[in-house]
Structure formats: C-alpha cells, structure tokens
Amino acid sequence: MxxxxxxxxxxxxxxxxxxxxxxxxxxxxxxxxxxxxxxxxxxxxxxxxxxxxxxxxxxxxxxxxxxxxxxxxxxxxxxxxxxxxxxxxxxxxxxxxxxxxxxxxxxxxxxxxxxxxxxxxxxxxxxxxxxxxxxxxxxxxxxxxxxxxxxxxxxxxxxxxxxxxxxxxxxxLRNSGGPVKMIASSGSYQQMLQGKMYQMLRLSVDESLGAIPEISANKYMLWVRFTTQGGDLKPKPLEEDVPFELTLCNF
CATH class of the missing domain: 1.10.3900.10 (YacF-like)
Incomplete structure (x- = not known):
C-alpha cells in the first residue's frame, strides 16, 4: 500500500x-x-x-x-x-x-x-x-x-x-482517525464533508494498481480523481473502479 x-x-x-x-x-x-x-x-x-x-x-x-x-x-x-x-x-x-x-x-x-x-x-x-x-x-x-x-x-x-x-x-494526528474502505467508481470519488473541519487526509491504495490520487478538499467537499502513468510518465485519467482506504484525521 x-x-x-x-x-x-x-x-x-x-x-x-x-x-x-x-x-x-x-x-x-x-x-x-x-x-x-x-x-x-x-x-x-x-x-x-x-x-x-x-x-x-x-x-x-x-x-x-x-x-x-x-x-x-x-x-x-x-x-x-x-x-x-x-x-x-x-x-x-x-x-x-x-x-x-x-x-x-x-x-x-x-x-x-x-x-x-x-x-x-x-x-x-x-x-x-x-x-x-x-x-x-x-x-x-x-x-x-x-x-x-x-x-x-x-x-x-x-x-x-x-x-x-x-x-x-x-x-x-495520524492516529486520530481510522481507515475506511472506499471505492472510486470509474476512478473518481466525492464525499460531502458538511462543514466539518479536518486537519489531514490519508489515502492508502494498493501499489500494484498503479493508481495515483489527485486530491482536492475543503470543509465542504472532498474530491479524489485517480490517474495512472504511461511510458512518458504523464498522468492519464484512470477509468476503472479503484478500491482504497480513506482516513480523515482531526484532533
């Protein structure tokens, strides 16, 4: 992972x-x-x-x-x-x-x-x-x-x-949250945070999948889009489902 x-x-x-x-x-x-x-x-x-x-x-x-x-x-x-x-x-x-x-x-x-x-x-x-x-x-x-x-x-x-x-x-901080198993459908995942303040997000993904997360988040919404690397190492959108573990950390 x-x-x-x-x-x-x-x-x-x-x-x-x-x-x-x-x-x-x-x-x-x-x-x-x-x-x-x-x-x-x-x-x-x-x-x-x-x-x-x-x-x-x-x-x-x-x-x-x-x-x-x-x-x-x-x-x-x-x-x-x-x-x-x-x-x-x-x-x-x-x-x-x-x-x-x-x-x-x-x-x-x-x-x-x-x-x-x-x-x-x-x-x-x-x-x-x-x-x-x-x-x-x-x-x-x-x-x-x-x-x-x-x-x-x-x-x-x-x-x-x-x-x-x-x-x-x-x-x-890292120990303040527990990992939750998630699925990014067609390489994309969204979650409403409803104004709750977090300090840090931790995302774990199986190395063998070759999936690289691009993360953006604020107190209202979390968005993860997975990409992969081709021979030129340029990120390309990943269109398949990606299992991952998500941990939201806050004191």
Missing part, C-alpha cells in the same frame, strides 16, 4: 514539509561522502526557510498542551489502557519541556554563523558552491567523515526539539 497525505490547512502543510526535510536530512547525514554531507547541510538551510514562521514554536507548544489536557480527560475512563496513556502524557511533557528550553529563534545558531551563511548564500545559486567560489568549504569537505558528521550534528542539534515536537504532533 502507498499512503498519500493531504493537508487541509497551511499549518499542517508546513509540518509535513518539515517532516519531509527531516527524513531527507537523517538519510544524507548518515552517509559518508562529502557530496552527501553537502545535501545534508543544504537541507538544514531549507529547514530554516520553512521554519522561519515566528509562531511555529508557539503553535506546537499550544497544540502539545491541548493534547495533554485532552488526554488527561481519559484518565477516569476504565476502558483506557492506563500505562499507554501515562506513557504518551510523559512523552508530551518531555517534548514540551525541551521545546520550551530551546532558546532564541529557531535556527538562530546557524544564522549567527557567518561561515555557514556564506555557504547558504552560494548554495541558492545553481553551481554556486564550487571550490573556486568557496575554497574554505571545499577544504572542510575534505575533512574526515566523522568530523564532518559531528559538525553537521552540532549545527542541527538546536533544531532537534522542534522536530521532536512536530513528529509527536503529526503522530497523534
């Missing part, structure tokens, strides 16, 4: 973008080649661009507190697994405290580093990070793998609490 996700608002869209960048960063920073570490460092710069919203940290703190208060209300419910509930509450406290203790604006340590900012300014230019443009960066890339890795992790570490918080928020 391939899972496709669709955000209903800009806040969730931002969190999903940052999550995607974080997965990319973790992959490339774990590699050894200087070019792979270049991608990891450039990804940190991309993170700063996306996370530049001043209210992102406060948004996450408010959401974590809201989730905590909501979960506390389940403590009196005998049907709830107390151990699991306490574990989630403890995780919420740990992540919230780490985010509160993160000083200054997100990524300020990178912005205050003139050497990193000089690299950032060149990487936005196609081919701008060549050795003749940035000889000091070229020299750094020739340092031992372990040293490069340590440097990159040191630059990233102040950002870690933010990514731990958004990972927890997205996990709770």
């Amino acid at each position: 391939i899972v496709y996700e669709y955000p209903f608002n800009e806040r969730i869209r931002t969190l999903l973008r940052l999550e995607d960048l974080y997965e990319k960063f973790k992959f490339f920073v774990a590699q050894e080649h200087p070019l792979q570490h270049h991608v990891a460092l450039a990804t940190i710069f991309d993170m700063l661009e996306v996370a530049g919203r001043a209210d992102l940290k406060s948004d996450l703190l408010q959401e974590l507190e809201r989730q905590k208060q909501s979960l506390l209300g389940y403590r009196s419910n005998p049907a709830v697994a107390r151990d699991m509930l306490d574990a989630v509450l403890a995780e919420l406290d740990t992540v919230s405290n780490a985010l509160v203790n993160a000083q200054g604006k997100t990524g300020q340590n990178v912005r205050d580093n003139e050497w990193l900012m000089s690299i950032r300014g060149r990487t936005i230019i196609p081919g701008g990070a060549c050795e003749f443009d940035l000889p000091s960066y070229h020299a750094w890339q020739r340092r031992p793998t372990e040293q490069r890795h340590a440097d990159i992790m040191a630059w990233f570490t102040p950002l870690a609490p933010l990514f731990e918080a958004l990972a927890l928020v997205l996990r709770l």
Whole structure:
C-alpha cells in the first residue's frame, strides 16, 4: 500500500514539509561522502526557510498542551489502557519541556554563523558552491567523515526539539482517525464533508494498481480523481473502479 497525505490547512502543510526535510536530512547525514554531507547541510538551510514562521514554536507548544489536557480527560475512563496513556502524557511533557528550553529563534545558531551563511548564500545559486567560489568549504569537505558528521550534528542539534515536537504532533494526528474502505467508481470519488473541519487526509491504495490520487478538499467537499502513468510518465485519467482506504484525521 502507498499512503498519500493531504493537508487541509497551511499549518499542517508546513509540518509535513518539515517532516519531509527531516527524513531527507537523517538519510544524507548518515552517509559518508562529502557530496552527501553537502545535501545534508543544504537541507538544514531549507529547514530554516520553512521554519522561519515566528509562531511555529508557539503553535506546537499550544497544540502539545491541548493534547495533554485532552488526554488527561481519559484518565477516569476504565476502558483506557492506563500505562499507554501515562506513557504518551510523559512523552508530551518531555517534548514540551525541551521545546520550551530551546532558546532564541529557531535556527538562530546557524544564522549567527557567518561561515555557514556564506555557504547558504552560494548554495541558492545553481553551481554556486564550487571550490573556486568557496575554497574554505571545499577544504572542510575534505575533512574526515566523522568530523564532518559531528559538525553537521552540532549545527542541527538546536533544531532537534522542534522536530521532536512536530513528529509527536503529526503522530497523534495520524492516529486520530481510522481507515475506511472506499471505492472510486470509474476512478473518481466525492464525499460531502458538511462543514466539518479536518486537519489531514490519508489515502492508502494498493501499489500494484498503479493508481495515483489527485486530491482536492475543503470543509465542504472532498474530491479524489485517480490517474495512472504511461511510458512518458504523464498522468492519464484512470477509468476503472479503484478500491482504497480513506482516513480523515482531526484532533
């Protein structure tokens, strides 16, 4: 099954973008080649661009507190697994405290580093990070793998609490809904949402079908149109029935 996700608002869209960048960063920073570490460092710069919203940290703190208060209300419910509930509450406290203790604006340590900012300014230019443009960066890339890795992790570490918080928020959001089996007749599916607000949609489809969903949604209506790819990879309408699983997520 391939899972496709669709955000209903800009806040969730931002969190999903940052999550995607974080997965990319973790992959490339774990590699050894200087070019792979270049991608990891450039990804940190991309993170700063996306996370530049001043209210992102406060948004996450408010959401974590809201989730905590909501979960506390389940403590009196005998049907709830107390151990699991306490574990989630403890995780919420740990992540919230780490985010509160993160000083200054997100990524300020990178912005205050003139050497990193000089690299950032060149990487936005196609081919701008060549050795003749940035000889000091070229020299750094020739340092031992372990040293490069340590440097990159040191630059990233102040950002870690933010990514731990958004990972927890997205996990709770994804777990808030249950999948429902649906059929897209002749490759098309519509559902009236009747003004109910959702945060995110998750759609799972069998990989072997070769069906690719094009999703549009608002608080009134959800529309999914499935396409497929030919040899030229250009999307083409899929005219047959497509079974899929739909999950509507909301806190």
